[in-house]
Amino acid sequence: MxxxxxxxxxxxxxTGKILEQSLEEAFAVLRERGEWQGAAPIDEYRNIMGVPLPAVWEALLPGKSEETKREMDAYFLERLIVNISEGKGxxxxxxxxxxxxxxxxxxxxxxxxxxxxxxxxxxxxxxxxxxxxxxxxxxxxxxxxxxxxxxxxxxxxxxxxxxxxxxxxxxxxxxxxxxxxxxxxxxxxxxxxxxxxxxxxxxxxxxxxxxxxxxxxxxx
Incomplete structure (x- = not known):
């Protein structure tokens, strides 16, 4: 076959069509908590695009707790799905x-x-x-x-x-x-x-x- x-x-x-928006939405949560300053690390993510999501958060959130990484992983996934369903990709x-x-x-x-x-x-x-x-x-x-x-x-x-x-x-x-x-x-x-x-x-x-x-x- x-x-x-x-x-x-x-x-x-x-993926780039929804990547920046979805990542910004995820990092907005951290900014609201005072755990992040500035824009979301879009360029860093582009450089490692294609690796499994857990590895993404290890790279983007060094030093953060495992709980925070899991939370961001889940929230980012939700935002990606919403943006796909709204035709933004x-x-x-x-x-x-x-x-x-x-x-x-x-x-x-x-x-x-x-x-x-x-x-x-x-x-x-x-x-x-x-x-x-x-x-x-x-x-x-x-x-x-x-x-x-x-x-x-x-x-x-x-x-x-x-x-x-x-x-x-x-x-x-x-x-x-x-x-x-x-x-x-x-x-x-x-x-x-x-x-x-x-x-x-x-x-x-x-x-x-x-x-x-x-x-x-x-x-x-």
Whole structure:
């Protein structure tokens, strides 16, 4: 069975559209308590975008209590979901067209993300992605925070024998290689050139994906 496994943030969904607002709303809570001064650390978050949320709060709130980190984690998730449901986010150009073409060409499409289950479900539901996506997998479903394990779960559940992982971060690229899949790097909002060097191919927009797949060993 041939499959294309997509990361969500920074690949299908333009997380940056709601990132700043949601993070500001979360840090406003800390400012009201006198536990934070100034703007929310947007740039710091962009630099680590794609890691599991608990790791985000370790980086953004060093020195804060575990209780505070858990609280901010939960509140930020709620704000993301609200902003998605209010239509403040956006898919990248060509997402639905590319997914439809892949399915028409015989691929099964999956999402494997470090995002949490409720967050991913909000995006999938709002944009109707289940029309093309067979199943969405969250890192919550894996026994570790290793994206490679999540991809392995998909391969075993569906009997995937060949295909590609499409993502913008090193964790996506290495997840592909760990599972003997083709690694397609996305040079989008959160990508880092040093990490993309490990990909088998790099695209600047999703419309280029079909041509890359045709040129590679991944056949539809």
């Amino acid at each position: 041939k499959a294309i496994i997509f990361d969500m943030d920074g690949n299908l969904f333009q 956006e898919l990248y150009p060509d997402v639905k067209g590319v997914l439809a073409e892949l399915v028409a060409e015989g691929y099964r499409v999956f999402i494997a993300s470090n995002g949490l289950v409720r967050y991913l479900a909000a995006i999938v539901e709002y944009y109707g992605l289940n029309e093309w996506v067979t199943e969405t997998f969250s890192i919550e479903q894996a026994s570790t925070s290793d994206k490679g394990e999540l991809v392995r779960i998909i391969k075993e559940k569906y009997g995937v024998t060949e295909g590609a992982v499409v993502g913008d971060r090193l964790s996506d690229i290495r997840a592909a290689k760990a599972n003997d899949l083709f690694a397609v790097g996305c040079r989008f909002d959160f990508a880092q050139e040093q990490e993309l060097k490990e990909a088998d191919a790099v695209i600047d927009n999703l419309a280029d994906l079909r041509e890359v797949l045709k040129r590679s060993q991944v056949k539809g």
